[in-house]
Amino acid sequence: MPESRQALPMKQIKRTAALVAASVVLLGLTVPLSASAAAAGPLTWTKCEGTGLDPRQRCATVDVPMDYSDPDGRTIRIAVSRIPSEKPAARRGALLLVPGGPGGDSLSDPSEKGRQLPRSVRDAYDLIGFAPRGNSPSTPVSCDIDHSDLARTKLLPWPSAGGSVAGNMAVARRISDACARDGDELLRHISTKNNARDIDRIRAALGERKLSAWGVSYGTYVGAAYLEMFPRRTDRIVLDSNDHPDPVRAQRAWLAAFEVGVEDNFPEFAKWASRPGNPYRLARTAAEVRPLFLRLAARLDRAPIPWPGANPEELNGNVLRQTMLDGFYDPADGYPAVAKLMLAAKKGTVPPAGQAPPDSVLRNYAAVVATTVCNDAAWPRSAAVYRKDVAAGRSKYPLTAGMPRNAMVCAAWPWQPKEPPVRVTDRGPSDVLLIQNERDVATPLGGALKLREALGRRAVMVTNDATGHGAYLDNGTACGDALVSRFLATGERPRKDTYCR
Incomplete structure (x- = not known):
């Protein structure tokens, strides 16, 4: 789910860079308007900030209630972007691009994904992006988190080398205290359900009776929430790289998905890393790669290598594990990144530290992740629960x-x-197409099948014989891409669940 990291694959680096650029745009101001005023009037479209955007893309803001239980209270602003249909005579409506995360935005997606979408889809829709509540340049949130606690291996809870969770509990208290001490009231009102309510406000502000959407990763959970809360407002819905339908209850299923996702992916990495002619070849056979990785991680646990300029400033076992997890999102860029770090670790060296986003951007990201996940459902508060679960997971x-x-x-x-x-239930129109890679590190096939089961007759699922996170027009198959494009352009879905090689 979360998609900002230190040892980033190239695609995530570009996404994080977009967040950095967006952070300087002062659109996230709070204005005390009534709820009726927030929903009224046409949007004012202006030039978007940022580089590399399609010149046709324009940006605006939508005012929404901070607290939907107090609709006449304080409002916040949601930044939106749009590229109009390329053929007004063929226009069907608006296609909302729902970002992953939590912590991601899709403001640049009308330009970036618009370049990948086939002409039939670009003709049928206005392409709409947005920054979910709390994400700059929408009304932003932030917590004054220490620089060291912004490390990727802290934001995702890697236990200590011996398996202790004491450090993780301390990080949880420090970040929680920072949010309680200096965070805005908005922190209490960021959640998946409120993201879905904001989407319906965007729909209304666009003047659309119904909304089509393409949600990716965490965006599939937001999309499922919208399907559940506003079923009669949906047109054609594509859910891509699908979360377990209950990812934030006490069993913490979305985080646990990484266990299965890494295991699903590692054999593919091992085959790649042992292939003759590979300049980053790690071993003669695929069977040798896994024990090599485990040995290297264990050695770095015992004797980390200093890494000036990185956060943390050492290459330890958890940094190597996090690099592996991140690299499996996108094999084309990620596999070489993992192998290069392993080769450096074997020699006792490190590559130059990459340039991280500013702490202000990471604080915004971390605050949105924390508020969304923690406000959605309560987690266990006893260290004993985590000690027991971590020990079982390590084994x-x-x-x-x-x-x-x-x-x-x-x-x-x-x-x-x-x-x-x-x-998530099966109540509502049958207007959903799920697209899923068989080997996805962040949203494994098993969780996607649970979402498919929960949606019942509402959905059809396309499974790709493919590796990586992001199925449609990304790490999937030509067969899967064609089926999704046809559904968006014409409404025609496969008659039954389909497997694409």
Whole structure:
């Protein structure tokens, strides 16, 4: 889910760079308007900030209630972007591009994804992006988190080398205290359900009776929430790289998904890393790669290598594990990044530290992740729960060393959820197409099948014989791409669940 990291694959670096650029745009101002005023009037489209955008893309803001239980109270602004249909006579409506994360935005997606979408889809829709509540340049949130706690291996809860969770519980308390001490009231009102409510406000502001959407990763959970809460407002819905339908309850299923996702992907990495002629070849056979990785991680646990300019300033076992997890999102860029770090570690060296986003951007990102996950559902608060779960995870899934069962900031979060989590059902129109890669590190096939089951007759699912996160027009198959494009352009879905090689 979260998609900002230190040892980033190239695609994530570009996404994070877009967040950095967006952070200087002062659109996230709070204006005390009534709820009726927030929903009224046409949008004012102006030039978007940023580089590399399609010149036709324009940006605006939509005012929404901060607290939907107090619709006449304070409002916040949601930044939106649009590229109009390229053929008005063929226009069907608006296609909302729902970002992953939490912590991601899709403001540049009308330009970036618009270049990939076939002409038939660009003709049928205005392409709409947005920055979900809390994400700059929408009205932003932030917590004064220490620089060291912004490390990727802290934001995802890697236990200590020996498996202790004490450090993770301490990080959870520090971040929670920072949010409670200096965070804005908006922190209490960021959740998946409120993201879905904001989407319906965007729909209304666009003047659309119904909305089509393409949600990716966490965006599939937001999309499922919208399907559940506003079923009669949906047109054609594509859910891509699908979350377990209940990812934030006490069992913390979305985080636990990394255990299975890494295991699903590692054999593909091992085959690649042992291939003759590969300039980053790690071993003669695929069978040798896994033990090599585990040995290197264990050695770095015992004797980290100094890494000036990185955060943390050392290459330790958890940094190597996190690099592996990140690299599996996108094999084309990620596999070489993992192999190069392993080769450097074997020699006792490190590559130059990459340039990280400014701390202000990471604080905004971390605050949005924390508020969304912790406000959606309560997590266990006892260290004993995490000690037991981490020990079991380290034994069964050594590649991920217990991280997916560990304590995030939610273990010390100062506020309780305001409403129950989303419960996905099969009630509503049959207008959903799921697209899923068979080997996805962040949203494994098993979780996607649970979402497919929960949606029942509402959905049809296309499974790609493919590796990586992001199926449609990304790491999927030509067959899957064609089926999704046809559905968006014409409404025609496969008659039954389909497997694409």
